[in-house]
Amino acid sequence: MKTEKSSQYFNKACQVIPGGVNSPVRACKSVGCDPLFVASAKGSIITDVDGNEFIDFVGSWGPMILGHAHPDVVAALSETAPLGTSFGAPCPLEVELAELVCDSVPSMEKVRFVSSGTEATMSAIRLARGFTGRNKVVKFDGCYHGHADSFLVKAGSGVITLGIPGSPGVPNDIVKNTISIPYNDSATLESTLRDETLDIACVIVEPVAGNMGVVVPDMAFLQKMRELTRELGIVLIFDEVITGFRLALGGAQERFAVLPDLTCLGKIIGGGLPVGAYGGRKDIMDNIAPDGPVYQAGTLSGNPLAMAAGLAMLKVVREPGFYQRLEEKSSWFAERLAGIAGASSVPTVLNRIGSMMTCFFTDAPVTDFESAMKADTQRYGKHFRQMLESGVWLAPSQFEAAFISAAHTEEELENALVMTESSFKKLAKS
Ligand code: HOZ
Numbered sequence: 001m002k003t004e005k006s007s008q009y010f011n012k013a014c015q016v017i018p019g020g021v022n023s024p025v026r027a028c029k030s031v032g033c034d035p036l037f038v039a040s041a042k043g044s045i046i047t048d049v050d051g052n053e054f055i056d057f058v059g060s061w062g063p064m065i066l067g068h069a070h071p072d073v074v075a076a077l078s079e080t081a082p083l084g085t086s087f088g089a090p091c092p093l094e095v096e097l098a099e100l101v102c103d104s105v106p107s108m109e110k111v112r113f114v115s116s117g118t119e120a121t122m123s124a125i126r127l128a129r130g131f132t133g134r135n136k137v138v139k140f141d142g143c144y145h146g147h148a149d150s151f152l153v154k155a156g157s158g159v160i161t162l163g164i165p166g167s168p169g170v171p172n173d174i175v176k177n178t179i180s181i182p183y184n185d186s187a188t189l190e191s192t193l194r195d196e197t198l199d200i201a202c203v204i205v206e207p208v209a210g211n212m213g214v215v216v217p218d219m220a221f222l223q224k225m226r227e228l229t230r231e232l233g234i235v236l237i238f239d240e241v242i243t244g245f246r247l248a249l250g251g252a253q254e255r256f257a258v259l260p261d262l263t264c265l266g267k268i269i270g271g272g273l274p275v276g277a278y279g280g281r282k283d284i285m286d287n288i289a290p291d292g293p294v295y296q297a298g299t300l301s302g303n304p305l306a307m308a309a310g311l312a313m314l315k316v317v318r319e320p321g322f323y324q325r326l327e328e329k330s331s332w333f334a335e336r337l338a339g340i341a342g343a344s345s346v347p348t349v350l351n352r353i354g355s356m357m358t359c360f361f362t363d364a365p366v367t368d369f370e371s372a373m374k375a376d377t378q379r380y381g382k383h384f385r386q387m388l389e390s391g392v393w394l395a396p397s398q399f400e401a402a403f404i405s406a407a408h409t410e411e412e413l414e415n416a417l418v419m420t421e422s423s424f425k426k427l428a429k430s
Helices: 004-016 071-083 092-104 117-132 186-193 219-232 251-256 304-317 322-343 377-390 410-429
Strands: 038-042 045-048 053-056 110-114 136-140 178-181 200-205 235-239 262-266 276-280 349-353 356-360
Touching: 053 410, 071 304, 092 110, 092 276, 092 304, 110 117, 117 136, 117 200, 117 235, 117 262, 117 276, 178 186, 186 200, 186 219, 200 219, 219 235, 235 251, 251 262, 304 322, 322 349, 322 356, 322 410, 377 410
Parallel strands: 136 178, 136 200, 200 235, 235 262
Antiparallel strands: 038 045, 045 053, 110 276, 262 276, 349 356
16 A cells, blocks of 8 residues: 555654644554545545545544535535634524434433533533532543543543553642542442542543443443432533434433433534534523523634534434434444454454444453453554555554444445455464
8 A cells, every 4th residue: 555645744744743643543653553644535435645545434533424525514514604604603503403402312401512522521510510519520431521631530542542641731639529430330330429528510421432442331330320410419421422413313311211411412413523512401501601600612612614514414314214224234244243253263352332333352341441451452453554454444543433324335344344354364363
């Protein structure tokens, strides 16, 4: 595979952008290569600047549930851009998207749009603190809620991938208010939440973890979390930045029938443009300025282009049968993938729910951060490079999800499986 142009861009980028990338997860450091620079993407095919084409299973880390450059999204952007790209004043598209989001997500009575998932989660915990008058935030080891100070404690995503234990620049005075406990561990959850000395304002959780690789929750764990938080007056926040509009129209909360007090969204609701949102119970949301004293603001919040792209995408996923078709395609693919892995001598565990999955290179079930960390990252790196070489674009980290989109054709998925089989044969020999 020729990568000369990507190499040239990367060399230039490293002079002016830290690490040559604008988000560390793109760097490919943990998989032993340099990033490819993208020229374009259409459907499920992504094309680099050297003209190499790949079947894309990253989907811009989640938003591209319809595939890239979906005609409805492109048309919405073309119609909206000539009317102005930012007003700093309310516009009708914000209302339309807010109505659609509240109508789709079972627990959301009101929603505030922001510009990223990180903004959504940091605003949600501020709101929870303002509402309860308490201080501490409980999160789970290996979950990632963006890069705000409070969340960089045993965090997933790029933080695990790069092996960063805790980030310099995050004051101890801030992280002392974050308590991180194991995922899927109901007993520790109960003893922590019942400790009155801790002054807990909220629990924030990915209802399906997607940032230590995909880890599906025990239903009993989620239900216990809901019961305890309700009993103890603690705000329960679901970070559905990945799972929102991915696992069902109403996200993981619809799929599991467990409703949080607040929900954070991002990715799909922006149709591939920069968006986040947080919302939920009206009595909590009414504490946000200007209705209440909890301050949060943003020049580009509710940006018309992002709203238009999000609306176009949500209208397609709301069509009857959309999630059923995606589920069938994903389960067919995952069964074949598990079959290929099982037939090889390479130990793997495939975790999947809906159209998100991770193939962990380990022989024991992956149910939390500790078990995820046992995966063989060297072997994943080799698999990643072999797949890339044969035309499949996977996440450059063992601890991320692979996404199936509505745009993946049967032929593309078949091809990806053939390439996977060939990669596993090489792994078995090495
Ligand atoms: N949170 C995403 C990975 N799980 C990607 C966002 C990023 O860090 O660039």
